[in-house]
Amino acid sequence: MLDIKFIRENSDAVKEALINRQAEADVDGLLELDLLRRAAITEAEELKTERNAASKKIGALMKEGNKAEAEAAKESVRTLGDRISVLDEQVREIDEKIRNIILYIPNLPSDTTPVGQTEEDNPILRSVGEKKTFDFEVKPHWDIAEELKLVDFERGAKITGSGFPVYMGQGAKLQRALISFMLDLHTSEHGYTEVEPPFVCNADSMTGTGQLPKFSEDMYHIADGELYLIPTAEVPLTNLYREEIIDVETPLKVAAYTPCFRREAGAAGRDNRGLLRLHQFDKVEMVNFVKPEESAEQHEILIGEAENVLQRLGLHYRVIELCTADLGFSAAKCYDIELWAPGVERWLEVSSVSNFGDYQARRARIRFRDENGKPQFVHTLNGSGVALPRLVVALLENNQNADGTVTLPEALRPYMSGLERLG
RNA sequence: GGAGAGGUGGCAGAGUGGUCGAAUGCGCCGGUCUUGAAAACCGGAGAGCCGCAAGGUUCCGGGGGUUCGAAUCCCUCCCUCUCCGCCA
Numbered sequence A: 001m002l003d004i005k006f007i008r009e010n011s012d013a014v015k016e017a018l019i020n021r022q023a024e025a026d027v028d029g030l031l032e033l034d035l036l037r038r039a040a041i042t043e044a045e046e047l048k049t050e051r052n053a054a055s056k057k058i059g060a061l062m063k064e065g066n067k068a069e070a071e072a073a074k075e076s077v078r079t080l081g082d083r084i085s086v087l088d089e090q091v092r093e094i095d096e097k098i099r100n101i102i103l104y105i106p107n108l109p110s111d112t113t114p115v116g117q118t119e120e121d122n123p124i125l126r127s128v129g130e131k132k133t134f135d136f137e138v139k140p141h142w143d144i145a146e147e148l149k150l151v152d153f154e155r156g157a158k159i160t161g162s163g164f165p166v167y168m169g170q171g172a173k174l175q176r177a178l179i180s181f182m183l184d185l186h187t188s189e190h191g192y193t194e195v196e197p198p199f200v201c202n203a204d205s206m207t208g209t210g211q212l213p214k215f216s217e218d219m220y221h222i223a224d225g226e227l228y229l230i231p232t233a234e235v236p237l238t239n240l241y242r243e244e245i246i247d248v249e250t251p252l253k254v255a256a257y258t259p260c261f262r263r264e265a266g267a268a269g270r271d272n273r274g275l276l277r278l279h280q281f282d283k284v285e286m287v288n289f290v291k292p293e294e295s296a297e298q299h300e301i302l303i304g305e306a307e308n309v310l311q312r313l314g315l316h317y318r319v320i321e322l323c324t325a326d327l328g329f330s331a332a333k334c335y336d337i338e339l340w341a342p343g344v345e346r347w348l349e350v351s352s353v354s355n356f357g358d359y360q361a362r363r364a365r366i367r368f369r370d371e372n373g374k375p376q377f378v379h380t381l382n383g384s385g386v387a388l389p390r391l392v393v394a395l396l397e398n399n400q401n402a403d404g405t406v407t408l409p410e411a412l413r414p415y416m417s418g419l420e421r422l423g
Numbered sequence B: 001g002g003a004g005a006g007g008u009g010g011c012a013g014a015g016u017g018g019u020c021g022a023a024u025g026c027g028c029c030g031g032u033c034u035u036g037a038a039a040a041c042c043g044g045a046g047a048g049c050c051g052c053a054a055g056g057u058u059c060c061g062g063g064g065g066u067u068c069g070a071a072u073c074c075c076u077c078c079c080u081c082u083c084c085g086c087c088a
Helices: A004-009 A011-021 A027-063 A067-102 A141-147 A153-159 A170-189 A203-209 A234-239 A292-312 A359-364 A388-398 A410-416
Strands: A124-128 A193-195 A200-202 A227-229 A252-261 A280-290 A317-321 A333-341 A346-355 A366-369 A375-377 A379-387
Touching (some): A011 A027, A027 A067, A141 A388, A170 A193, A170 A252, A170 A280, A170 A292, A170 A379, A200 A203, A203 A234, A203 A359, A234 A252, A234 A280, A234 A359, A234 A379, A280 A292, A280 A388, A292 A317, A292 A346, A292 A379, A346 A388, A359 A366, A379 A388
Antiparallel strands (some): A124 A317, A252 A280, A280 A379, A317 A333, A333 A346, A366 A375
């Protein structure tokens, strides 16, 4: 959420940012409401001042037993009260309208975010490793997974629906191994506190991180109560400290494994075969809470932590930066990490590392005390560390052998009971 | 799921219609004292909103109501605790 004061004083900058994002919002309408709101508040508060003084006087009159005068005073205060009720109601209505606009306004892109029209305009920042060459015909991961009985897509579709794969045998163990490997790396080397949060969150939490109200259609909603299946651990992790004043003298870093649930309406098709796009998938997520002046630097550290996962696994990846048109709703700046998958011959996004500035903190009221003891909004950042399915795709496709087996990276073997190859 | 108790400032905990944004203790910040620290003593200190400011206003779990006036009375929702039931 943007600061209404900021919008008031920088409406041109906000409009320009919306254009760069190819987003729309009624900024002028918002400013008009803001004006009305402040006028109503000012009038209501003046009347309240009067009423408070009058009520105090009535108290004094009652005490000295001057009933007649007290009754007369009551009568006049009552009409004041009626007017105050009307104004308070007005303010409530205007607040509601303002909220309905401002909650739909995306974050301002950072000054350093490149302006662009489409994802084609996302600059590639760096590429690490190289494309492997094969002296046999490479298979796509769905063939490998089927032959080695790692994933059962059909039974997943039967028991739940398409996009809900069942991992079995070594495939299931690989999921568990990857989760443990990544969490161990982040907790023992990157300074994270491991968290196991709920996998469903309430509407306040979803609003705090920006999923609601705009993206309700992307989530699974539990009919019984206002609960949603989490689309990412970012939601419970960030909302851990919603409505709290926390200590961020050093960055507060939490990491969690959770399944993630996404409706992905209309996403089925050729481009999304196998494990490329799912309704339920596993992910390890990292969330940081930092002082505002540290968030840019922390963003670079965070992307490094995510990259470290891929380096340890020996995978070829590249880092791109999202341009204004491709930037997520709540993010001010975002890097994506993409893995090369030779079977499907595509770059696959496995991590999105974002700096949200104070956008989420303002929505979720997450603050810290500055050097003067005054509460200020923190900056939040998060990054996938990393998402499993496409990581598995890259591992299977890059490490496949002519004999149909798949070599496991050394870093994973301790988590696979010493196994060196799948199959 | 049933019955009961309760939700007040960073924490503990008073307050049952007006002088209460709220006693007291702990913790915190500043000062005195001390070589330094502790102790003791003195002083300070909640958050949001409106306002250039002075200042005003709102907030005692959330929402609604009664009243001239609500932390205090009523309704409702949420949460916590205790006991019972059930259960991995």
